[in-house]
Amino acid sequence: MLKAFLFPGQGSQYSGMASEFSKYVSWEYYAQKAIEVLGFDITEIMDGDEEILKITENAQPAIFLASYVAYVETTKKGLEPDYVAGHSLGEYTALAAAGVYDFETGIYLVRKRGEYISQTMKPGEGSMAAVMGVPIELLEEFVKQYDGLYIANYNSAEQNVVSGKADSIKSFVANLTEKGYRAIELKVSGPFHTPFLDEAREKMTKEVENIKFKTPKYPIIMNSIAKELTDPDKIKHYLLEQISGPVYWKQSIDRMLELGVDEFIEVGPKNVLSSMLKKAKINTKHFSSLITTEEVYEK
Numbered sequence: 001m002l003k004a005f006l007f008p009g010q011g012s013q014y015s016g017m018a019s020e021f022s023k024y025v026s027w028e029y030y031a032q033k034a035i036e037v038l039g040f041d042i043t044e045i046m047d048g049d050e051e052i053l054k055i056t057e058n059a060q061p062a063i064f065l066a067s068y069v070a071y072v073e074t075t076k077k078g079l080e081p082d083y084v085a086g087h088s089l090g091e092y093t094a095l096a097a098a099g100v101y102d103f104e105t106g107i108y109l110v111r112k113r114g115e116y117i118s119q120t121m122k123p124g125e126g127s128m129a130a131v132m133g134v135p136i137e138l139l140e141e142f143v144k145q146y147d148g149l150y151i152a153n154y155n156s157a158e159q160n161v162v163s164g165k166a167d168s169i170k171s172f173v174a175n176l177t178e179k180g181y182r183a184i185e186l187k188v189s190g191p192f193h194t195p196f197l198d199e200a201r202e203k204m205t206k207e208v209e210n211i212k213f214k215t216p217k218y219p220i221i222m223n224s225i226a227k228e229l230t231d232p233d234k235i236k237h238y239l240l241e242q243i244s245g246p247v248y249w250k251q252s253i254d255r256m257l258e259l260g261v262d263e264f265i266e267v268g269p270k271n272v273l274s275s276m277l278k279k280a281k282i283n284t285k286h287f288s289s290l291i292t293t294e295e296v297y298e299k
Helices: 017-021 027-038 042-046 056-075 090-097 103-120 136-144 166-178 195-208 232-244 249-258 272-279 293-297
Strands: 002-007 083-086 126-132 149-153 159-165 182-185 220-222 227-229 261-266 284-286
Touching (some): 017 042, 017 056, 027 042, 056 103, 083 249, 090 103, 090 232, 136 149, 136 159, 149 166, 159 166, 166 182, 220 249, 227 232, 249 261, 261 272, 272 284
Parallel strands (some): 261 284
Antiparallel strands (some): 126 159, 149 159, 220 227
């Protein structure tokens, strides 16, 4: 039986995260490490105002920290993945879990990634929208009709995400709703996975060029190509590619199924990824269901 650990991306943050994850034994250790690397108390932001938490440079390290603690707690149960994958930001957590770099490097990188994305386009100028029930070929045709819109996330047969200029997103959502389709603008502060973020990708290239990536303990299915990789240089290349390119998540799940994965475990806050898989009738669990309350509070 082959397992894959899946790590969530931005949008899985919520106020109260730190309080909830503080019940896990390893929380204190990694929260303190995060504070040391970042130079501020990320846990206060995680329990604070939702609007401040959702700002990209805050949301990304918050989700990374919670997801990494979830990974540590899950492996304490003797569970090890055969493959790992992360949705967008979650790819950085997947790489840390696979030992490509350490926790400190990972949280530093995701904070920088968030900062560079925010610098590229002012909050409010870019946005994203989830689209439900529109076949991908039809969605591609709709997107072409708008200025500065792209398909950012190929999430599932049922749901995909469009990204780009905020005014285009608003009219796109309004028009699709009028046509009887379901489209919802997301709580994000930028046009992720579009060419608008080429500048952020260039800045991140400078951040990672001097970091030595190690061979992963588990093959990672990369967002940009929906294929498994173990070569550190290729991993580095495709990690950078996904900043301004699309996330082929459905294709990544399909690839893992082809490889024989028959159990997916979502490792991190909320249950966005496992909910998508359940809708597709794919065997999935959330890490929290594998850890009993007694084990959580055991010090």
